[in-house]
Amino acid sequence: MKRSYKFTLLRTDGSSKTYVYDSRPTFKDLYPLINTDIIEIVGCYKDNKTKTMLIDEEGRLKQNPVVNPNATKFFVDWLNKENRATPIPNIVGNAIVCENFKVLWGF
Numbered sequence: 658m659k660r661s662y663k664f665t666l667l668r669t670d671g672s673s674k675t676y677v678y679d680s681r682p683t684f685k686d687l688y689p690l691i692n693t694d695i696i697e698i699v700g701c702y703k704d705n706k707t708k709t710m711l712i713d714e715e716g717r718l719k720q721n722p723v724v725n726p727n728a729t730k731f732f733v734d735w736l737n738k739e740n741r742a743t744p745i746p747n748i749v750g751n752a753i754v755c756e757n758f759k760v761l762w763g764f
Contacts, residue, residue: 696712697711
């Protein structure tokens with residue numbers, strides 16, 4: 658049985674799009690979707706599960722950053738579930754939720 662890799666792009670306008678790849682997506686595949694060249698890996702809580710979310714590491718530093726409402730909600734829900742805190746609990750720019758796989762370091 659062939660494995661597929663599913664992830665959801667969360668856009669700043671509140672819309673989303675789900676992608677399914679036959680092979681594990683690389684950061685090079687994902688950079689354009691998030692509109693970045695530096696990805697930060699954070700947690701999120703979506704569909705009653707802890708998942709990995711990929712965001713623009715320098716998103717807050719860009720001119721006219723736009724808060725992503727859905728990504729922020731999933732991030733804050735994860736912070737609360739993990740009993741964690743952060744000084745600025747929002748996500749800016751597009752984000753990707755890894756639905757059925759974990760991120761491998763160094764790819």
